Amino acid sequence: MHGWLPVFLRELKIMRRRFWRMLASMAVSPLLYLIAFGYALGGDQGDGQAYLAFLVPGLVAMSSMTQAWGIATDINVARFYWHVFEEFQAAPISNPAYVLGEVLAGVARALLGVLVILGLGLAVGVEVDLGPCFWLAVGLNSFTFASLAVAMAMLVKSHADQGMLSSFIITPMAFLGGTVFPLERLPGWAQALTEVLPLTHASRAIRAAALDQPSPPLPFFLLLGLGLACFFLAVHSVNLARE
Amino acid sequence: MIRLEGLRKSYGKVEALRGVSLQVSPGELFAFLGPNGAGKTTTIRILTGLTRLDQGWAWLDGHDIVSQSLAAKRTCGVVHQHLNLDSELTVEENLDLHGRLYDLPRSFRRRRIAELLEYVGLLERRGSLVRQLSGGMKRRVMIARALVHQPRILFLDEPTVGLDAAIRRRIWALIRRISADGATVFLTTHYIEEAEFLAQRVAFIDHGQIVALDTPQNLMARQGVWAADTLHGEELRTRYFTNAEAAKRELAGHEGGFTLRRVNLEDSFLALTGKKIQ
Numbered sequence: 001m002h003g004w005l006p007v008f009l010r011e012l013k014i015m016r017r018r019f020w021r022m023l024a025s026m027a028v029s030p031l032l033y034l035i036a037f038g039y040a041l042g043g044d045q046g047d048g049q050a051y052l053a054f055l056v057p058g059l060v061a062m063s064s065m066t067q068a069w070g071i072a073t074d075i076n077v078a079r080f081y082w083h084v085f086e087e088f089q090a091a092p093i094s095n096p097a098y099v100l101g102e103v104l105a106g107v108a109r110a111l112l113g114v115l116v117i118l119g120l121g122l123a124v125g126v127e128v129d130l131g132p133c134f135w136l137a138v139g140l141n142s143f144t145f146a147s148l149a150v151a152m153a154m155l156v157k158s159h160a161d162q163g164m165l166s167s168f169i170i171t172p173m174a175f176l177g178g179t180v181f182p183l184e185r186l187p188g189w190a191q192a193l194t195e196v197l198p199l200t201h202a203s204r205a206i207r208a209a210a211l212d213q214p215s216p217p218l219p220f221f222l223l224l225g226l227g228l229a230c231f232f233l234a235v236h237s238v239n240l241a242r243e
Numbered sequence: 244m245i246r247l248e249g250l251r252k253s254y255g256k257v258e259a260l261r262g263v264s265l266q267v268s269p270g271e272l273f274a275f276l277g278p279n280g281a282g283k284t285t286t287i288r289i290l291t292g293l294t295r296l297d298q299g300w301a302w303l304d305g306h307d308i309v310s311q312s313l314a315a316k317r318t319c320g321v322v323h324q325h326l327n328l329d330s331e332l333t334v335e336e337n338l339d340l341h342g343r344l345y346d347l348p349r350s351f352r353r354r355r356i357a358e359l360l361e362y363v364g365l366l367e368r369r370g371s372l373v374r375q376l377s378g379g380m381k382r383r384v385m386i387a388r389a390l391v392h393q394p395r396i397l398f399l400d401e402p403t404v405g406l407d408a409a410i411r412r413r414i415w416a417l418i419r420r421i422s423a424d425g426a427t428v429f430l431t432t433h434y435i436e437e438a439e440f441l442a443q444r445v446a447f448i449d450h451g452q453i454v455a456l457d458t459p460q461n462l463m464a465r466q467g468v469w470a471a472d473t474l475h476g477e478e479l480r481t482r483y484f485t486n487a488e489a490a491k492r493e494l495a496g497h498e499g500g501f502t503l504r505r506v507n508l509e510d511s512f513l514a515l516t517g518k519k520i521q
Contacts, residue, residue: 006343010329013340017331083327090291091344092316242295 003093007101011074012108022109026067026116030059034124037180056121057128057210058179060114061141061203065177067113068142069170071106072149076162079153079241095238099150099231106146107139114138128210137205137215140223144198147230154237178203198226244269244427245290245396250299252285252451259285261451262299267429267444269395272422274442275431276508278520282451283431284324287400290429291321304395317345319396320389324404326381328388330374334365337373338388345392352391359387363417379410386417390426397421399430403437415440433520435509445508449516462511470510472502481510 015022038052079085088098121128128134152169156162177199183191194200201219208215245267252260260282267273275283288294290301292312301308306315328337335356342352360366363383373381382402389397399418403411411434418441422428432438438445439459446456455462467483471490474480483506484490494501512520 002346003344006340009343010332010340013336014329014331082330083323083325084329086293086323086325086327087341088344089293090316090321091341092313093344094313242293 001094001097001100003091003097004100004104007088007093007098008104008108011071011102011105014074015105015109015112022112023116026063026113027120029066030063030117030120033059033062033180034120038124050126052121052124052126053211054182054207055180056117056124056126057207058203059117059121060128060138060210061177061199061206062174062179063113063117064110064138064142064206065145065199065202066170066174068106068110068145069149069166070109071102071146072153072162072165074105075102075150075153076156076159080159085241089242095235098238099147099234102150103143103146103231103234106149107142110142110146111138129212131209131212133209133215134206136220137202137209137223140220140227141199141202141206144202144223144227144230147227147234151230151234151237154234154241173197173199176200178207198223244271244304245273245429246300246302247286247290248300250286250289250301251297252282252289252294253297259451260289260296263448263451263453264299265446265453265456267427269427270422270425272418272428272441272443273430274438274445275429275448276433276435276438276442276445276512276520277431277448278433278518281448283433283448284400285451286448287321287398287429287431291319291398292316317392318394319398320392320394321398322382322385322389322400322402324400326378326385328373328381328384331372333370333372334360334376334384335369337384338391341388342391347392355391355393356387359390362390362420363387379406379413382406382410382414383417386414386421390421394426396427396429399428401431401433403432403434411437435507435520439508447512447515449512449518454515455511459508462508463506466506466510466514468506470504470506472504473497474499481513483510 034055038055118128152165153162156165176194177197178194179199183194183200186194201222205215205219248264250260250263263282263286275286277283285294289296290303290308292308303315304318306318308315338356338359339352342355357366360369363386365380365383365387368376368380373384376384402418403414406414415437418428430441442459444457445459445462447454467485469484469487469490471482471484471494472479473494487503490503509520
């Protein structure tokens with residue numbers, strides 16, 4: 001599938017130019033969460049588990065989602081402001097190749113965001129188990145949201161639409177996806193609703209792996225299925241982006 | 244080399260193209276001339292895969308642009324109307340990524356990029372970030388980028404729009420060189436002098452339809468050789484003559500005087516459509 005590499009490389013080169021700015025912006029929100037939720041509101045959860053140890057894997061899930069989703073903004077700017085997207089449309093590369101390049105760039109951003117969280121976690125004394133299950137869950141979560149981001153970036157008609165999607169999809173999920181508080185504390189009906197959010201399953205898988213607890217296979221399969229569905233949606237959406 | 248048959252495209256109820264058909268020969272420098280909104284950019288966007296056509300057929304170097312879109316794209320380079328370079332990357336990086344998109348080997352890319360930057364006079368700026376370049380330099384980088392994969396066809400969509408006269412002439416010289424090197428050049432413009440200076444054949448397009456297609460000389464000769472502009476109150480009227488002496492004789496007594504000039508493509512367009520291009 002020729003063509004995915006230059007698309008991916010372009011994003012990496014831009015990331016390299018913005019590296020320190022990106023790193024700083026990736027650290028701001030998690031740092032605020034750690035201070036506000038971890039220190040100001042946190043403590044012991046009642047089961048002997050320190051809240052910070054609960055929070056850090058949740059922030060990993062949240063950050064891998066938001067950073068992977070961030071590729072949508074880059075595509076949006078490239079499409080509507082710089083018109084660089086036209087260069088890809090006019091090039092002899094297939095839609096799957098274009099989508100793969102952008103999705104991998106989203107995954108790369110997400111992994112960088114995760115490393116920032118892990119660094120902050122270490123700074124506040126939280127060590128997580130970085131086994132294969134942890135990275136698999138992070139990878140699937142990033143792949144799913146990067147694919148969704150590419151699909152949405154193709155479907156929106158303006159910068160404003162992109163911002164609205166973030167408000168309706170990402171912000172609610174970031175709070176209600178089991179990242180900063182245990183979902184078991186919600187009423188039954190609310191818990192049932194959170195089960196439809198992909199981030200709920202990602203948080204569950206990432207936290208179990210990070211805390212070296214048994215990881216049930218269901219979240220992995222759900223993320224894989226959803227990720228592939230979003231990827232194919234993105235491939236189809238590239239055609240719709242043409243006038 | 245470029246063949247269009249009955250190309251149609253609508254945006255909602257607005258018909259941007261209403262059955263455009265034409266053929267451009269290999270090595271020809273062809274211009275599409277018309278006012279803004281006439282359908283020039285839509286035609287190039289369809290031919291380069293950016294916009295879907297509603298009806299009709301088009302072939303680039305024998306490849307159907309719909310059923311053989313990737314092969315058709317390989318044959319052409321395109322310089323869009325917008326500056327669409329990556330401003331955060333260097334000149335060389337922009338060209339290199341383009342070469343990668345066309346699957347060119349690394350050694351070939353290196354050699355070709357150096358050649359092209361020399362060709363457009365920007366070799367010493369190869370390491371500069373695009374955002375540090377002037378508008379004219381960016382346009383030259385775009386032309387160089389479109390040539391990296393040695394396309395047989397080059398599409399130029401309003402290549403000198405927004406540039407000052409000196410830079411515009413430099414771009415014209417470059418386009419002439421590209422054509423002389425053997426590429427088929429398909430140019431859209433709403434600058435009369437650009438089409439007159441560059442094109443071997445010109446198509447007038449208005450409201451999505453071709454209203455005339457011929458050499459600039461033949462199109463202009465339809466009106467005559469000389470045009471005399473006279474002012475009648477606030478209205479400017481133009482009369483055409485084949486002989487300058489005859490024009491001077493006939494208008495000698497005109498109150499307010501007259502301006503005698505050579506017929507240009509604007510006169511031909513005006514005669515055919517009843518309106519000016521610019």
